[in-house]
Structures are given as C-alpha cells and as structure tokens.
Amino acid sequence: MSSNSIELNLENNIAYITLNRSEVFNSFNREMALNLQQVFDDCETNPEVRAIVLTGNGKAFCAGQDLKEVTSPELNxxxxxxxxxxxxxxxxxxxxxxxxxxxxxxxxxxxxxxxIALACDIVVAHEKVSFIQAFSLIGLIPDSAGTFFLPRLIGFQKALALAMLGDKISAEDAEKMGMIYKVTALDDFEKEVGKLAFKLAQMPTLALGKIKEAFNQSLTNNLEQQLALESKLQIEAAQTEDYEEGVAAFIEKRQPKFKGQ
Known part of the structure; x- marks a missing residue:
C-alpha cells in the first residue's frame, strides 16, 4: 500500500512507513500529515503488523513543516x-x-x-545524521511534543538550551546524551534497523504494548498510581498465550515462538 507522500510496505510482520517527499526533504504538508495518520491507523488495526519502522526517503528523515505551504495564501x-x-x-x-x-x-x-522521531519508542540513526530544534531560528517554539519529551529524555537545562539556541546535534552526541537509543555506521544502518525490527516483531506483542502503556502513564503518575497500573497490566499479561509460551519455552530450555496473542 502507498500514497503519493507516504509509502507502506509489510514484510515479516514489520510495517515499513516511509515519508516520501524527498524533493523537499520529507517536510510535511497537509496531505502527508493526514496520510501518515491513516497509515498509522491501518497498522494499529492490522493483526499482521507486530512492529513499525518510520523512516524517510532520500537524504532526509524529515525537515519538519513545509514552509512553502504556510507562506502560500492559497494553501496555508x-x-x-x-x-x-x-x-x-x-x-x-x-x-x-x-x-x-x-x-x-x-x-x-x-x-x-x-x-516526531523522539516521540517514537526506539530511535536509531546513522553516524551522518543530525537533529535540530530549528523552531527558534524562525521565531517559533518547539511543537510536536518537543517541550514534553526532550526535557524528559536529556534533562531540563540541556533541552531548554537546545530549544532556544537551535544547535545542530550529531547522532553520536544525541546517543551520548540519551536523546536516542543507538547510532550506527552508515553502511550498517539498514541492516541494524532490520535486525531490530525483526526482533521486536518476533516478541510478545501484547506485552510490548503493555510496557509502552506503563511507560506512557509513568510520565504523569505518582508512585502509588504506577504500582497499581503495573499490577493491572501484569495480571492482563499473565493471561496471554504468549506468556504461557514464554514460560513453557523457559522450562523446556528452547526458544519461544510468540504469536502476539
């Protein structure tokens, strides 16, 4: 499945979503933003999808908003x-x-x-990549949850400075400060992403979803609320087929075969 601005390919239970406006460094216009939402909805409801990879076509991941759209009297x-x-x-x-x-x-x-990259569960970049909070350079503030996730990832002082100054951060520095999970060599990038996505797609999908839910709520819960949530989600996870398979595989000293159920 694909559209003009978004490509979607399904392989080995992995949905590869590619931003496809390479001529403008995959910057967002209205069409691409709405298409991406629809593709995410399709991936969420498709039981064949057990992991998702979001990437860009060409030389950029995404340059943010297409400024030609917001400066056009007809399109803005x-x-x-x-x-x-x-x-x-x-x-x-x-x-x-x-x-x-x-x-x-x-x-x-x-x-x-x-x-958008930093809002994802796991961020992998190659050694030539850079990250830029470019908003202040044109008189704007960080949006797309930048003011929410960035200080939680790297700390208040560092995040505020990057947001104000608009510094370009290398992938290596982003990894060191905890902004992203991993930086790879350029030549190994696609292989490493594929290995990671394949591993996630073979894991107990329902449990991974509950882990994600628990971490999401930990951003606002107090300790008592989080302990209660962990109890609820753990009880739910223990009722899945994948839990039974994981325990059986551990006892039988074999690799588990999870089905995402």
Missing part, C-alpha cells in the same frame, strides 16, 4: 489547523499504538521532524 491551513489536525494527532497515535515503533532516522531530522 494556519497554525491552529496544522497543530490540532496534523502534528498533535500524529504524536498521539505514535504513543497510543500498542505496537513498538522504531524511528529509523536516515538523514537530518529538524523541527517537527526531530520531535
């Missing part, structure tokens, strides 16, 4: 619509889908593009 949807109908729904989908999502950052990730 306005910032209220851009945020409430484009970026905010994309972020909420990324966090609510109960399947692991890898951001495979293949090139520069700037503005909303950087923050």
């Amino acid at each position: 949807p306005g910032f209220k619509k851009i945020l409430e109908e484009h970026y905010n729904p994309i972020i909420t989908r990324i966090r609510s889908i109960k399947k692991p999502i890898i951001a495979a950052v293949n090139g520069v990730a700037a503005g909303a593009g950087a923050n």
Whole structure:
C-alpha cells in the first residue's frame, strides 16, 4: 500500500512507513500529515503488523513543516489547523499504538521532524545524521511534543538550551546524551534497523504494548498510581498465550515462538 507522500510496505510482520517527499526533504504538508495518520491507523488495526519502522526517503528523515505551504495564501491551513489536525494527532497515535515503533532516522531530522522521531519508542540513526530544534531560528517554539519529551529524555537545562539556541546535534552526541537509543555506521544502518525490527516483531506483542502503556502513564503518575497500573497490566499479561509460551519455552530450555496473542 502507498500514497503519493507516504509509502507502506509489510514484510515479516514489520510495517515499513516511509515519508516520501524527498524533493523537499520529507517536510510535511497537509496531505502527508493526514496520510501518515491513516497509515498509522491501518497498522494499529492490522493483526499482521507486530512492529513499525518510520523512516524517510532520500537524504532526509524529515525537515519538519513545509514552509512553502504556510507562506502560500492559497494553501496555508494556519497554525491552529496544522497543530490540532496534523502534528498533535500524529504524536498521539505514535504513543497510543500498542505496537513498538522504531524511528529509523536516515538523514537530518529538524523541527517537527526531530520531535516526531523522539516521540517514537526506539530511535536509531546513522553516524551522518543530525537533529535540530530549528523552531527558534524562525521565531517559533518547539511543537510536536518537543517541550514534553526532550526535557524528559536529556534533562531540563540541556533541552531548554537546545530549544532556544537551535544547535545542530550529531547522532553520536544525541546517543551520548540519551536523546536516542543507538547510532550506527552508515553502511550498517539498514541492516541494524532490520535486525531490530525483526526482533521486536518476533516478541510478545501484547506485552510490548503493555510496557509502552506503563511507560506512557509513568510520565504523569505518582508512585502509588504506577504500582497499581503495573499490577493491572501484569495480571492482563499473565493471561496471554504468549506468556504461557514464554514460560513453557523457559522450562523446556528452547526458544519461544510468540504469536502476539
């Protein structure tokens, strides 16, 4: 399945979603934002999908908002619509889908593009990649949950400085400060992403979704609330077929064969 601006390919229970506006460094216009939301919805409801990879076509992951759209009298949807109908729904989908999502950052990730990547569950980038909170450079503030996730990933002081200064951060530095999970060599990037996605797709999908739910709620829960949530989710996880298979495989000293059920 594909559209003009988004490509979707399913392989080995992995949905590969590719932002496909390489001529403008995969910057978002309204069509691409709405298409991406639909593709996420399709992946969420498709039982064949057990892991998702989000990446970009060409030299960039995503350069954020297409500024030609917002400066065009004919095309400009306005910032209220851009945020409430484009970026905010994309972020909420990324966090609510109960399947692991890898951001495979293949090139520069700037503005909303950087923050969409950071909202994903696992971020992998190659050594030539850079991340930029570019908003202040044109008189804006970070959106797409940048002010929410970035300080939680790297700390308040560092995040605030990057948001204000708009510094370009290398993938290596992003890994060191805890912004992303892993940086790879350029030549190994696709192979490493594929290995990671395949591993996730073979794991107990329902349990991974519950792990994601627990971490999401930990961002706002107190200790008592989080302990109660862990109890609830653990009881639910213990009722799955994959739990039974995992225990049986451990006792029988063999590799488990999870089905995502």
